Amino acid sequence: MPLPMIASLTLLIIASISFLLLPTLTIQQGRLLMQIKYVFAYSLGGIWLICQDFYKWRKSQVFRAR
Secondary structure, eight states, X not given: OOHHHHHHHHHHHHHHHHHHHHHHHTOOSTTHHHHHHHHHHXXXXXXXXXXXXXXXXXXXXXXXXX
């Protein structure tokens, strides 16, 4: 895997993790259940985006190797 691809994947993962951590820092007692539900949805969405990007990258690498 080329170095620029590793760097871009690393930045993507760090950016998605930092985006996922923001809602967890603002949890208030009155809306705890709602905030936890949103955090769970954000983490699933972030994981889905990372997997989708990795799948697209892997697919392009397979076609490039043929």
